[in-house]
Amino acid sequence: MTETSLPAKARRRGLSEAWFAWALIFPAVAFIGVIVAWPLLETIRLSFTNADMNSESWVGLSNYQKLLGSTKFFTIIGLTFYWMVLSVSLKLIVGLIGATLLSAAVPGRALFRMLIMPPWVIPIAIGCIGWLWVYNGQFGIVSGMAQRFGLLSGPFEFLAYKNSAFYSCIITDVWVGTPMVSLFFLAAMQGVSRDLYEAAWVDGAGRWYRFRRITIPQIMPVIVSMALLSAIWTFNSFDIIWILTQGGPRGGTTTMIIDTYKTAIGNFKFGEGSARAVAIVILLGLFSLLYLTLLNRVNKFYGVK
């Protein structure tokens, strides 16, 4: 008796449970649908049109054919990856050094921990305006100091030349991005058991040896995941470059995101701009996939399970 009545009861309960679950996630789904999914689908649709301010009509793959046929586009991809790799590597290295210094038992380290926050806390626009003055040739501190120490014979406008503008942007990007990396590494380092260091010390391991064979492996999962996040942010870093150079001079700091913005918003070529945006999504998607596989392996290797 009870056995036969069970399935019906279970089904009814299952149904209401499913409805309840959908009701619970509905707000989030609606939000993501409006903010993320719809714009993404609309971008993909636009990338197959020649939409501009006045009209739009279906052009099929011609936007993509144009992109693939342009050597300039591949130069921009190359520059973007160079920008990302260089900037992320510097953020990780400086962040690791910073975290190590901050975790050292020095008097007043709480103060130092607070002092590294400003680049991250103050609005990027304000920070970048500060950097604009730093890089200024006539009044900037770098140009001025270099002249005083005899490294430069005259004023040097750092943002006016392709190479110097690119590396200046890198420095500012690292300045903005490092504090958070440092804090993540610091938190991970604090999580490493003191016993491990004491055991290694009893066995005669010096400071560098302990850092190399305990600290680094223990925080490796955090290093790897931080590298992925930082890579995505840096790849799509728009505001810093836009405020400092607007992608110039002569395309010297035009990364994919700047190129997309210039095409779509600057020149009102919504169709071509969308094709560029889709290219970014595809590249970052592939990159993330590769990275997550790697992360999985790293976690396994370092015993996180």
Add this chain to the structure above:
Amino acid sequence: MATLNLQNITKSFGASQVLKGIDLAIKDKEFVVFVGPSGCGKSTLLRIVAGLEEATSGAIVIEGTDVSALAPVDRGISMVFQSYALYPHLTVFENIAFPLRVQKLPETEVKSKVAKAAEILQLTEKLQLKPGQLSGGQRQRVAIGRSIVRNPKIFLFDEPLSNLDAALRGDMRVELSQLHRDLAATMIYVTHDQVEAMTMAHRIVVLNAGKVEQFGTPMELYHHPATRFVATFIGQPNMNLVPAKVLGYDTRGLAVELDGGAQLTLPVDGAAAKKGDRIEVGMRPENIHLGQGLSMKVRVLERLGGTSITYGHMDNGQRFCAALPGDADVAEGQTVDLSINPADCHVFDASGAVLRRLMAPALAA
């Protein structure tokens, strides 16, 4: 292998003094256990011997050499931590090999030393696993393996069994005693568990509030506790302490009257006691049997099979515990008549110091 002498070790953290002048002489190949309640300073003392903490004053002498100023690795000690402190990202092999890698020994030597340690500890099959794949007891053995390969003069153990479950702890106790015999090394072992102390130690150091209460063999501590603290700390269940008054002292011993009214003549050295002095008579529950003289109302009865432990009160409200034979005819709520052989009683003066027993068993020496 090595002797260890601690000379007037003190340690203060800020204003609080955790070690108040420790003097110990530990013999070669001895297994010494530091035992005491938590906060007594036993772990701090071990960490000072290891070199992980610096003593505020005093000297640590290993094999005649003052090592107080040396780094841990130069002292010839190795340490096993309570948490095992295994490196989760390294295999069992590399964990055991860690100290040898630090010394940059050639690969063949590393391999043979690790293989030897693994064989002693039955870890040969597990060498390629990560610590996360091992059971608690196996991790413990890896930690011991790491301390063996350095071939230290003195092994230090900081509560190594407290993370294991009760059954495994019993097995590991036997294994550690066996290991001590095989390695014939000086070992110092810290624990808060008096059973570990009693079963493994050649000699036990009982620490309380930063001071050595007593240093002696397990049976010395059991039969001749130097202080009231040691008497109540060693032995399970705890010793009963019954307040009493001195009636007099003669060749037969110290005549006392317990607060409940019973009178006993106890064979202890009471030359210093005066009539009317307040003292405490210590009676181990296992020395008490059914008889006449003491009476107790049983509140709780624990039948363990071999023994029946009764907890309750004497007539005057004094808490009392007795370990009676397993099938003793007692029940909860019942009043039972008990007795104790006067030779089994311990007597403590008002300061907590013991009056020496004159008729203790021979084994205690």
